[in-house]
Amino acid sequence: MDFLKGHGTENDFVILPDPSVDIDLTPGLVAALCDRRAGIGADGVLRVARAGDLRDAGVLDALPAGVGREDWFMDYRNSDGSVAEMCGNGVRVFAHFLAASSLVPGSEFVVGSRAGARAVVVHHADPEAAEVSVAMGPTTVFGASSAGVDGRDLAGIAVDVGNPHLACVVPGLTLEDLRNLDVKTAPTFDHGLFPHGTNVEVLTPLADGAVHMRVHERGSGETRSCGTGTVAAAVAALRAAGLETGAVDVHVPGGTVTVTIGADGATLRGPSRIVATGTVRTSALGA
Numbered sequence: 001m002d003f004l005k006g007h008g009t010e011n012d013f014v015i016l017p018d019p020s021v022d023i024d025l026t027p028g029l030v031a032a033l034c035d036r037r038a039g040i041g042a043d044g045v046l047r048v049a050r051a052g053d054l055r056d057a058g059v060l061d062a063l064p065a066g067v068g069r070e071d072w073f074m075d076y077r078n079s080d081g082s083v084a085e086m087c088g089n090g091v092r093v094f095a096h097f098l099a100a101s102s103l104v105p106g107s108e109f110v111v112g113s114r115a116g117a118r119a120v121v122v123h124h125a126d127p128e129a130a131e132v133s134v135a136m137g138p139t140t141v142f143g144a145s146s147a148g149v150d151g152r153d154l155a156g157i158a159v160d161v162g163n164p165h166l167a168c169v170v171p172g173l174t175l176e177d178l179r180n181l182d183v184k185t186a187p188t189f190d191h192g193l194f195p196h197g198t199n200v201e202v203l204t205p206l207a208d209g210a211v212h213m214r215v216h217e218r219g220s221g222e223t224r225s226c227g228t229g230t231v232a233a234a235v236a237a238l239r240a241a242g243l244e245t246g247a248v249d250v251h252v253p254g255g256t257v258t259v260t261i262g263a264d265g266a267t268l269r270g271p272s273r274i275v276a277t278g279t280v281r282t283s284a285l286g287a
């Protein structure tokens, strides 16, 4: 099975080009591919196929809103094998792969996701590096809640970015505090508000148009970046500063992305790298 390995601000993915939808992408296979010792190692898997072909193969029950049969579809899976609606860093890496492989005619196109169609602009791309903007769609704040992180009860807001987030702006949090926080251990949260689980972001208040963030992702654990999480963080940071819209540089352990929250939706801009291509011996994975 051919694969590529890529990352967006060190949120890393195994990319599986599968235009004929031949791969039986079971949770066990995904987890084995993502295993950092016995597999390739990644936070998630991006299967590349056209939406109509995934529908015909029964991977999708229906085409999500705005997604056409011919659109390339990011079939995203978390490292534990679970399916998630959206992955903001994944879309950038996915678009990079499509552009660098000449699978799309130009630099502006749509990527399908379970959360709907996402318009992308590839500012530049070569086989190794790209810079991509993604129209992330509307963001919806659906409550106030809290997360238990490293023995602390952190207040946050629930934000739907296509997938669920609890973004916690912590007043007075220093960079050192943030660095020392245990975000690896799964945070506790209100399962009534988040019946399907949630991603949890912890961040510093907005200062000079920027925040610093760490994240514990549903289905993947602590990662070095989360694109949808940076969007939720920007919404929360702006709100905490009394603002509804604005541009925020979000610094994460794996780098920096820029999130713009506008009246008609959010945009995420940042880098992508494709660092390897190869062949997986699936029989050796023990999946």
Ligand SMILES: N[C@@H](CCC[C@H](N)C(=O)O)C(=O)O
Pocket (backbone or CB within 6 Å): 011, 078, 083, 084, 085, 086, 087, 088, 089, 090, 163, 164, 199, 217, 218, 219, 220, 223, 225, 226, 227, 228, 229
């Ligand atoms: N890393 C992603 C988010 C991936 C999905 C998430 N773990 C979930 O289950 O919702 C991103 O860059 O947005």
